[in-house]
Amino acid sequence: MPKNDGKHNSRRDFLKTGLTGMAALGSGVFLHACNKQDEDGDQTIKLLSPEGEVVEVKRSEVKYVPDLEALDKNVREGVPGRRFVMVINLRRCRNALRCQEACAEMHGLASHRSYINVLKMQDAETTYPYWMPQPCYHCDDPPCVKVCPTGATFKRTDGVVAIDTVRCIGCRFCTVACPYSARQFVWGTEDLKLTREDLERSDEPSGELDIVTHQTCSTRRVGTVEKCDFCPAKAAKGELPDCVTACPNGVIYYGDENEDAVSNGQETVRLSTLLRENAAYRYKEYLGTKPRVYYIPPVNRRFPFEETLNNETT
Amino acid sequence: MNAKVINELIDLPNKLRGTYYWGGVTILSILVLAGIGAWVFQLIYGLSITGLNEPIFWGIYIINFVFFIGISHAGTLISAILRLSRAEWRRPVTRMAEAITVFALFIGASMIIVDMGRPDRLLNVFSYGRIQSPLMWDLLSVTAYLFASIVYLYIPLIPDLAYMRDRVQNRGVLYRFYNNLALNWQGTELQKKRLDKAVKVSAIMIIPLAISVHTVVSYVFAVTVQPMWHSTIFGPYFVIGAIFSGIAVLLIVMVIVRKALQLEKILKEIHFKYLSYLLLLMFGLWFYGTLGEHVITGYGNKPDEMKVVISKIFGEHSWAFTGMFATMFLAFFIMTPGDSFMRAFRLPTMEIHPSVAFFLALFGWGGWFAVIQMNGLTSIVSILTGVIYFFVVFLVIVPTLRKDWFRVALYSGIFVTIGMWLERFTIVLPTLSRPRIEALGWGFYTPTFVEIVITVAGFSALALFFMIFAKLFPLVSAWEVEEGAEAVEQVKQNVREYLPEE
Incomplete structure (x- = not known):
């Protein structure tokens, strides 16, 4: 190396x-x-x-x-004036899995891991199945943040639930408290596969290295918890997360609630209109976690449900 | 009370010598060292060498944590209740119960550190601690209880330490050790009065503390919204289970100590009998809680919770769930005169060697379970084997194992201990193995060699610490036994008080 x-x-x-x-x-x-x-x-x-x-x-x-303390504080407090939000259009998802690939590549995840999962959902035996991409929901009332003994996972003003892997003691209380199983744990070094560039930067193969662009929310360390970080560093620069841009079908919209605008990389739409006109919902609303990720119901679907992996772009 | 008995009790540490004691200490030390080695191995390679995986984030370490913290209620809570209720038969029992408490707590707390992904950051809990987290409640409660139970073990030890000090011939290290710990105890009236007060105050204070400990341990599970964990009964249910397993372990220890130290004249049948009654009472409470948990959840039929219930009763965790009931009911039938029931029907009973009966009970159940797994619950083979097994249990095993109160205590204690470990297993694992989102699939978990070695080391450490403690201090509180003779008049006086006035 x-x-x-x-x-x-x-x-x-x-x-x-x-x-x-x-x-x-x-x-x-x-x-x-x-x-x-x-x-x-x-x-x-x-x-x-x-x-x-x-x-x-x-x-x-x-x-x-520049005031270093303020910079550090900013990481825990979030991008000022922003409320990041995601809308996932289930009509369009056809299990292309491009979001998973892009996410894994962007975060340097090992091949068996991803922060976003495409799940096969079937609400009842008689109903038609559909695909549902599931990232971390960045809940406004997050059960994981509540139980953390050290404040290593925290809620930011921009809506992001982030993880400070320098502070995390690896008790995995948050992982068992999350009702959506959105959190993962870095069990050992084999779960840490970073890009070549990152490895070049590192002189410690144990994985004690930083991804500078993501600061505290996505530095991955053995023995700590990791999950979808909503890519706030990209969003602060006005860029879309990789899962959004990689999707060939424009399933995932990402944006700012304060601006009332979300984009899937192909079109930018008004968030409130999108939610209202499509009867959007949040997954398992009854749990009271108030997710920041909305789903548009899988009606009038663009693609029929196919069990096999469908990787061809449209 | 003659001085001979007191001398014998003070002399208890000197009785521990010879091949058996030192051989035992050596074997246990090797096992504990192996556990420490396994932990170092785990520190180097990370938690990936354990069987833990993505939905099963907590495994055997957390089960052990809950179990050992439960054992710790043996002691202090029982001894405190018995002291405060002036149960005179408590006198030879309390010291052992208190010692078990301290060691079990220590091992339980270290299990959490073993479970942590980054134990090197343990101090973050102090520097960044959030009081909103139930884990912090645990930390505060467990450390408070640990210190309190050390104090509660130490205060009634002081007069015995003075006895020990007076017995040491030369003024060497041993003399200084006992002398410093004895705090210049001379046995004056004032000192006795103060000691009595201190014991009473700490006994009163330790009861709410002990209850809080296992309550917040249960809150670690109950505050999450996960199916079968998010239950309001969990606090009292855990406390009951804790006292239940605590008495069971205390009974096992008492039988072993009685045998090893020839304490037939001190630890008499009555002690085992009364503690077995307490165990039976706790069985009733525990069964009530377990029944409520499962009947209400099953009747409610909420899909998320139903998945967990089904995994317990029919799924891959059914061996632990049915095993828990099997061992608990074996203990129940040993504690209650189940054989006289059989005799009332003029059914013949048989006696075999207890050790054979014990293994027959466990492995017979295992065999029956295997038959069910292979043939299904309703097949004629399974039913027939079940009928034969229950005949063997009622006609052979139960009459053999409940021949006298020492056997009742020992075998029901062992069965309850196994059952309570399995109970902790069926609380922790099934919920984790069934994620709320169906599409994520089920989680499976098999503990690896490292985890098993560390678990064995935990149990060994409990025995080892107890043996070392027994070598340094008398296991039976000599001054309290001595005082017991004086209490006879007091009790008579009390009984006269209860009588109606003439």
Whole structure:
């Protein structure tokens, strides 16, 4: 495995610089009163270096570093002003399984795992079966978050139920509490198969590595819980999750409840209209979990139900 | 009470010597070390070497956790109730019960750590702990109970520690050990009064604590919305089961201790008889709870819950479910005079060697279960084997195993212990094996070698800790037995009080 130390350390270095800068700023403000002012208006300020020495530097040389604590907080608090939502149109699903493939590839999952499952549903013996893609529902009243002893799984303001795999102790209380079995557990290293790029970045084959784009919600570690993370990092940039764009039939709509708009990559529609006109529902509403994923009932279906795997695009 | 008996009781630790004791300690230590080794192995390779898989997130470790925490109610709760109700026969029993409590709690709590995916982050529970999580309630409750039961074991131990101190000849390490622990106990009136008060206060305080422990253990399951777990009866049902299994283990330990330490004059028939009565009472409560759970769920016929009930009765978990009932009812028939019932019908009974009868009871049931699996429940072969098995149970096994109260205690204790472990099994696994979403399929779980080694190590550790404890401290509370003789007058006085005034 080729190692790229400089690249790997860049994030750590960034953090280090940032912390130094913060310490510098803090002590700078504190020591402001006893500063000398130069003739030309350029201030010098006394700072406490990480080694514990007081150094004097020019104010112009001190660079502003974004508040790291706020950045960290943002990961737990979510993308401001957003309420991510998903609508799955069961009329269109024909079990192409492209969503599963794309999800597994995007998150670097092992071949036997996926955060989204396409399930064969049959509500009663006499009724016609249909396919139902099932991601994590990112419930507004999540049973998994309630029971977590450490707050490693949490609800964000943008609606995402995320997992902090650095904090997770692996008790698996959330996995048994989820009534939809949406959560998975990384039992061992064989469940961690990441992309080549990720592996190149890593010097620890045990899987202790970060996927930077997803920050805390999708860093995968052995002995912790994982699940669909609703791809908030992509959504914040205005991109659609891979399961949405990969679907050849435009089954999955993803968007923002506050904007009242969802898109399946082919069309962008008004969320409220979509839900109202198609009599959308949420799966097992009676459980009181208030999922953020809506289903459009499988009526007037575009495809007949076929038991075999149907991978051809339309 | 003569001084000879007291001396004999104080001398109990010295009786533990010879090949049997040290051989036992060695074997148990090897088993415990094997368990620790298996855990290290599991730490290196992750939980993927266990049989746990995607819908079955909790397995044998959690079953053991619930079971051992249950055992821990043996003690303290029983001993506290008996102390407070001034049951005079409690005196030789309490110490053993309290010791079992401490060790079983310790093992139960460590089972949770074994189950964790990241035990290295255990301290996160303190630094990021959320009080909303039932796991935190567990943590608080179990640690509080652990400390409380250590205190409750220690306080009544103080006078005996003073006895031990006085017996040590030279002023070596042993003397300092006992002297420091004895807290300068001289047996003065003031000290006795204070000790009595301390024992009473801790006995009162430990009862709600013990009940809270198994209640919140049950809440770990009951607060989730999963079928058959989300049940309001779970709190009391778990507590009843805990006391039930606790008494059973206490009885087994008492029989072994009585035999190994020749305590025939101290642990008498009456103690076993009364504890067996308590066991019978708890059986009734446990059966009532189990019946309610399953009849109401089955009658309600909610599809999610029905899947679990069917998996218990007819599915892949039926061996554990029917095995639980088989062992529990065997224990019930041993505890109640089932053989006199047979004799009333003038049916002949037979006696064989108890060990043969014990294995016949277990393996006979297993054989019958295998016949059912192969031929179906309603086939003539299954029914015939069943009839023969029950004849053997009632005519041979029950009369053999309930010949005297020691046998009643030992065998019903063993059967109840096995049954309660199976009960924990049928609570944890069937619900997990039937996900609410039908399309996800069923989950199957077989514990691997590592899990079995760790489980065996858990049971061995309980025995090992108890043996080490017995080597250091007298297993029967000498001062309380001594005090028992003085209590005779007190009891007489009490009885006179109850009588109507003339």
